[in-house]
Amino acid sequence: MTAESQTRAAHPPGSRTVRVPLGDRSYDIRIVHGDESGGFGPFAREALEATRAGRSCRSALVVTDSNVRALAARHAEALAAQGIAAEVAVVPPGEGSKSLEQAAELLDRLIALRADRHSAVVAVGGGVVGDLAGFVASTYARGIPLLMAPTTLLAQVDSSVGGKVGVNRPAAKNIVGAFHQPSGVWIDTRSLDTLPPRELRCGMAEVVKYGVILDPAFFEAVERAAAAVLALDPAAVAPVVARCCELKAGVVSEDEREETGLRAVLNFGHTIGHAVEAVAGYGGPFQHGEAVAAGMVAESRLAERLGWIDPGLTDRLSRLLRLLGLPTSAPGLDPRALIAAMTLDKKNAGGRIRFVLPRALGSVELTDAPAEGDVRAVLDELTAAD
Numbered sequence: 001m002t003a004e005s006q007t008r009a010a011h012p013p014g015s016r017t018v019r020v021p022l023g024d025r026s027y028d029i030r031i032v033h034g035d036e037s038g039g040f041g042p043f044a045r046e047a048l049e050a051t052r053a054g055r056s057c058r059s060a061l062v063v064t065d066s067n068v069r070a071l072a073a074r075h076a077e078a079l080a081a082q083g084i085a086a087e088v089a090v091v092p093p094g095e096g097s098k099s100l101e102q103a104a105e106l107l108d109r110l111i112a113l114r115a116d117r118h119s120a121v122v123a124v125g126g127g128v129v130g131d132l133a134g135f136v137a138s139t140y141a142r143g144i145p146l147l148m149a150p151t152t153l154l155a156q157v158d159s160s161v162g163g164k165v166g167v168n169r170p171a172a173k174n175i176v177g178a179f180h181q182p183s184g185v186w187i188d189t190r191s192l193d194t195l196p197p198r199e200l201r202c203g204m205a206e207v208v209k210y211g212v213i214l215d216p217a218f219f220e221a222v223e224r225a226a227a228a229v230l231a232l233d234p235a236a237v238a239p240v241v242a243r244c245c246e247l248k249a250g251v252v253s254e255d256e257r258e259e260t261g262l263r264a265v266l267n268f269g270h271t272i273g274h275a276v277e278a279v280a281g282y283g284g285p286f287q288h289g290e291a292v293a294a295g296m297v298a299e300s301r302l303a304e305r306l307g308w309i310d311p312g313l314t315d316r317l318s319r320l321l322r323l324l325g326l327p328t329s330a331p332g333l334d335p336r337a338l339i340a341a342m343t344l345d346k347k348n349a350g351g352r353i354r355f356v357l358p359r360a361l362g363s364v365e366l367t368d369a370p371a372e373g374d375v376r377a378v379l380d381e382l383t384a385a386d
């Protein structure tokens with residue numbers, strides 16, 4: 001982790017800023033609780049102009065879903081007050097919107113707006129809106145600036161940071177996409193007040209992930225603060241969001257495009273989790289965070305089979321996930337279908353499925369070592385009837 005990625009001095013009062021250091025693609029994540037001082041507009045304009053080497057941003061397409069359209073409309077007004085003419089495009093909520101078809105509609109909307117390289121895309125919503133809008137920004141006119149305003153816990157701690165954007169195909173999660181860093185990330189933790197409890201819990205799955213992969217002290221802090229975070233106590237939420245952003249900024253700044261293997265650590269629980277989502281059906285019984293929760297438990301059991309950890313670690317992880325109201329299994333899914341989906345995972349190499357598995361609390365390793373029989377055994381356990 002580089003010193004540059006540490007939380008910097010608060011601005012405006014009460015806010016925190018985490019820098020993502022990436023050379024000329026560096027950007028700030030600004031974390032506030034309530035935007036009474038109207039900070040979003042100036043932050044967005046400055047961030048978009050910094051990306052464009054000081055050249056002005058004249059127009060923006062604000063992409064949102066129907067559950068957050070009121071906030072998106074307020075953000076569009078704030079952009080207009082900064083001289084950025086903004087229109088709002090509303091997509092249906094849910095994973096089904098992360099599709100090439102929905103992306104094409106948004107690209108057509110940019111064409112109709114005569115958007116040019118002085119235009120930007122602003123994503124106001126959860127991870128679905130961020131990944132979709134980011135993909136559109138990465139492809140329109142070969143790439144225009146993107147600003148993220150994440151409104152779910154999951155998007156605030158994970159998906160708005162790091163530049164992975166994309167859409168799904170029926171057989172494979174996130175299989176069409178790009179690396180396209182945002183110009184800035186505006187996180188208002190007060191927007192979580194309207195988030196359904198189930199979605200809050202989904203965000204906690206990725207929060208727990210950071211503890212397992214990188215930071216045992218953070219894992220312990222989450223064990224202690226779980227109830228306070230679920231109750232949206234601002235004193236508990238803000239440090240959790242900031243720490244996750246710091247941890248992700250540190251990883252992304254060292255391996256932006258998942259080339260050295262370091263960034264792959266963020267994929268703990270995802271080889272199996274993404275397969276669960278694809279097999280159960282996008283927008284089906286498993287939200288992303290829920291699939292990752294079950295995937296982390298199954299992958300931790302796989303590490304036990306390799307002799308890397310003792311069962312105590314998986315038991316502790318399962319306990320915390322259950323305390324947070326997250327699933328630790330995926331009863332009824334077909335293990336063979338899960339294996340077929342896993343053969344399409346983007347981490348695979350040489351025809352072998354790769355997993356990110358724990359070595360200890362706070363330390364994981366990318367590996368293709370598990371034998372087919374061990375993979376099948378943990379999938380049988382994952383999918384067994386309750």
Ligand SMILES: NC(=O)c1ccc[n+]([C@@H]2O[C@H](COP(=O)([O-])OP(=O)(O)OC[C@H]3O[C@@H](n4cnc5c(N)ncnc54)[C@H](O)[C@@H]3O)[C@@H](O)[C@H]2O)c1
Pocket residue numbers: 065066067068093094095098125126127128129131151152153154155158159160161162163164165174191192193194195196199202203287288289
């Ligand atoms: N790019 C990345 O690095 C990355 C990282 C993690 C996850 N993801 C992706 O993120 C997606 C999941 O994101 P998500 O969990 O945010 O789901 P989501 O975007 O589907 O949002 C969950 C639900 O909450 C609603 N919602 C959003 N903000 C709200 C608010 N403030 N108040 C009330 N309702 C609100 C949405 O309309 C939706 O119904 C998945 O597609 C996953 O693959 C991407």
Ligand SMILES: O=C(O)C(=O)C[C@@H](O)[C@H](O)[C@H](O)COP(=O)(O)O
Pocket residue numbers: 158162164173174206263264266267270346
């Ligand atoms: O940012 C990353 O890198 C991650 O792996 C974060 C994950 O939580 C996220 O779900 C990501 O979209 C998965 O990426 P993918 O490359 O496996 O599609």
Ligand SMILES: [Zn+2]
Pocket residue numbers: 158206270288292
């Ligand atoms: Zn994820």
